[in-house]
């Protein structure tokens with residue numbers, strides 16, 4: 271499926287030349303279902319469990335690398351689904367990777383250059399390769415990426431609730447646990463009133479909102495945005511459609527509150543375009559949405575050069591994906607609290623031997639080699655829906 275002869279055209283000259291080559295010989299896909307402790311609703315849908323795909327790579331020496339595909343099951347956040355990711359991994363990404371020799375995960379861009387899109391699927395394998403690479407160098411993933419923070423500041427993303435009273439209880443609970451900022455999901459009909467109520471009750475809490483592209487640039491919706499602009503919010507995340515960068519730029523000119531883009535930013539190129547247009551003052555870096563750690567770091571570097579603060583978004587990852595998010599969030603440009611909370615917020619049992627936790631609003635970045643977490647194989651088996659392996 272790939273053409274080995276020309277895959278080495280891309281090579282970062284700053285990479286150490288001593289890296290030893292890695293060849294992945296087997297890719298295992300595991301579909302795992304975890305129930306959510308509390309159902310979660312956004313502007314598009316409600317969910318009470320998550321089906322994610324864990325990928326396990328084995329290299330020529332028997333070392334293992336892990337990654338997680340955190341695609342939602344339905345195409346309501348982005349275009350991908352659980353099934354599209356499973357088939358993209360099985361039919362394209364895994365076959366192209368197996369048998370290829372590489373020294374650095376950035377070379378995988380060449381291995382996968384013919385495959386367009388399918389970024390959530392790609393992110394899972396990209397992360398697993400970075401895990402293998404960091405283990406080969408006996409370094410933490412954070413340090414392999416160039417980060418050095420030992421902790422990251424944790425925030426929470428709270429879904430749409432049945433009532434404002436219930437939302438206030440949720441906010442109170444998480445502020446009480448020490449989380450550093452609260453993000454509220456909004457949607458037409460659930461915006462000015464709930465946000466004003468939270469702001470009135472918690473006047474000093476860092477607060478922001480996320481619309482998941484549910485608004486459009488109509489007079490009615492811009493009135494909502496102007497009302498939100500008076501509530502001392504840290505940012506308004508993705509108010510308009512994914513591809514409508516000009517509408518975001520126009521809105522940003524009208525508002526004092528910074529606009530943050532999530533869904534719109536699918537690569538360093540889209541980030542560059544968005545920033546050039548003035549469509550955002552903040553960017554949410556999500557490893558899954560960007561197709562992996564290589565592109566996530568590239569967006570980080572671009573934003574750092576442009577003086578744009580970034581934070582790490584999440585997709586309710588299990589422990590494997592959460593560890594990858596922590597590693598990227600250890601880079602120096604991640605100056606705002608992200609959506610990396612303790613896994614106990616989401617799941618009664620995660621698939622790690624020691625689940626990732628938040629203490630007084632901070633989460634520790636793993637320091638052991640690679641992702642730095644231990645997968646609980648029994649937990650994976652308990653929650654397994656399906657599995658397969660791809661070999662040469």
Ligand code: OSB
Pocket residue numbers: 347426427480482532583584585586587609610611
């Ligand atoms: O837009 O950031 C989002 C969850 C699923 C899909 C999209 C989003 C989210 C979140 C939750 O906001 C982030 C998290 O807690 O992992």
Ligand code: MG
Pocket residue numbers: 480482507508532533554583
């Ligand atoms: Mg978002």
